Amino acid sequence: MFNTVAVVGASGAVGRIILELLEERNFEAKEFRFLSSARSAGTEITFKNKAYTLQELTEDAFEGIDLVIASTPDDVAAKYLPAAVKAGATVIDESGYWRMKDEVALVVPEINPEAAINAKGIIASPNCSTTQMVLAMKPLYDISPIRRVIVSTYQATSGAGLVGTEDLIHGSQARLQGDDYQYKVFAHPIAFNAIPQIGSHKVDGYTSEEMKMVYETRKILGDPNIQVNPTCVRIPVWNCHSESITVETETPISPEQAREAFEKFPGITVVDDLDNGQYPMPSNSDGSDEVFVGRIRKDISNPNGLSFWCVSDNLRKGAATNAVQIAELLSKHRG
Template sequence: MGRGDLVVAVCGATGAVGREMLKTLEQRDFPATTVRAFASARSAGTTVPFKDGELVVEELTEDSFKGIHLALFSAGGATSKKFAPHAAKAGCIVVDNSSAWRMDPEVPLVVPEVNPDDVAWHKNIIANPNCSTIQMVVVLKPLHDAAKIKRVIVSTYQAVSGTGQKAITELETQVRQLFNMQEPEAKVYPYQIAFNCLPQIDVFSEGDYTFEEIKMIKETAKIMGDESIKVTATTVRVPVFYGHSESVNIETEEKLTAAQARAILAQAPGITVYDNPSEKFYPMPLLAAGEDEVFVGRIREDQTIDNGLNLWIVADNIRKGAALNAVQIAELLLTRGMLG
């Protein structure tokens, strides 16, 4: 390696998010001299597309990180827990997409549009937040800065791609089975997902909240840097392939009109305000799929309280909700001279 070389690894490169990470590195022209793809032993030797060619997938081991400056992990929590410390010890900075490190007080949880300064205190591991949390806090932050948010009530409508490739295949298969008058098989989810909504994402835990709901509650406070913001969540899986939607109600200390909120959000980074009810302009998963921005619309005042707003937020969960946010963290490290 030469003095200016930058070597990047994608761990979990054969999965939906891993492949999107490779595509995002390419599309954003991330200045890596070398990009390497890692996955489990069963995927070693296969190939994944990158730029004009392909990368041969290598087996991820504890000794894989010598000479690697940055590793983007999207291989599940158990894999991250096992391998990220070895990468960190080898001097490699890990940006991890799993939930393994998010609530560790020693690990920054970063959304570049919201809390970029938190990268300054990393110890070679940085956590990528939950997909549904990311798109919500991108919108909440500028409103919080303007009027201080006291309370958030969020209901999500989350695409099957958030579960992974097996869930995408299951939805496709069930639709075909139903159109062919066959009984749909449910393997990934506890019930049929085609033409259905499941008010359970992850397993149930304390107070009968699911882990997905608890993630949104706890991660929001950590990212926003304000424990006083009260959050309650209901997360729902819907039969959509790509794009998470969220109905978000906020209560603020200072009054914000809908027009003021639109103006604030229109100037905020990473956001597209798509809000014109008279022309039926509002965000939808089909609009957001494949896009980098977080879309917000249906901005209106909550008439049941003095300082309340309703918002409808949509983003591609594989892009901004996972791969793009991880690459943006890498770009942040690069611009701050913390990489390579």
């Protein structure tokens, strides 16, 4: 058990869910602190039936803290989290800043728990679209190494933060009423639309979001030879990311083998009955910590290929839940 735990970004969309999860899962610590931007500092919140005042995040705010769970923009993580490590804290970070640093562990607890246990300083939680994909890949990888992945993501507006969801709601209302709406996050209208760009242009026509899936997959699975071909699309769904995934393995895996492996793997729930219209959808995945898999079928274009559909709550397993699970893993290891 940790003595003092701090949540950084406690007033944000992911930070709020982290607080809910710590309370729901009865995460134990002798003391909790909650840090936020200067704008939110001074706000009172309730956690475990006790009132707390949000403290301003500064480089001096980490004294006496053993564990930090942080959900902030990249620039904030880069500026403040080294001070937490210097003060002696272990840090679990949700931002993208630290993920691909050689000295930083990138962890999905169901896949590589030893990376967190052996880590020093900062432990990174992966990008939300990567997290659900690699979790679904792992039981297949355990049967036969994966050579190649082709993935198309259909990502919810909540992945762009609270303002992204506001854009969806207000933009949809305006479109239905025939009014204009000035989008705050999205470069194009998201209402009744699909935007095939998430992030900036990085390399060879791929975006930063897409390249995260390439690099992070290899790091988490510890296999630099996996080839990943991603396309990331923003769609007008408020929460839960969906992914169409096709994997090519070294030896064939039948749909029956895959289904059995998915069903046995922690954190995965199979919903797969095409005849009766049963498959994962954002509307029935919202609020869950599971990764849902369905539409499991043979790739008819490749004898070593397998295709499936994957949906997960990007604010929970894609972000908050994964971070809290890392914290639970570390706490259990401490004894």
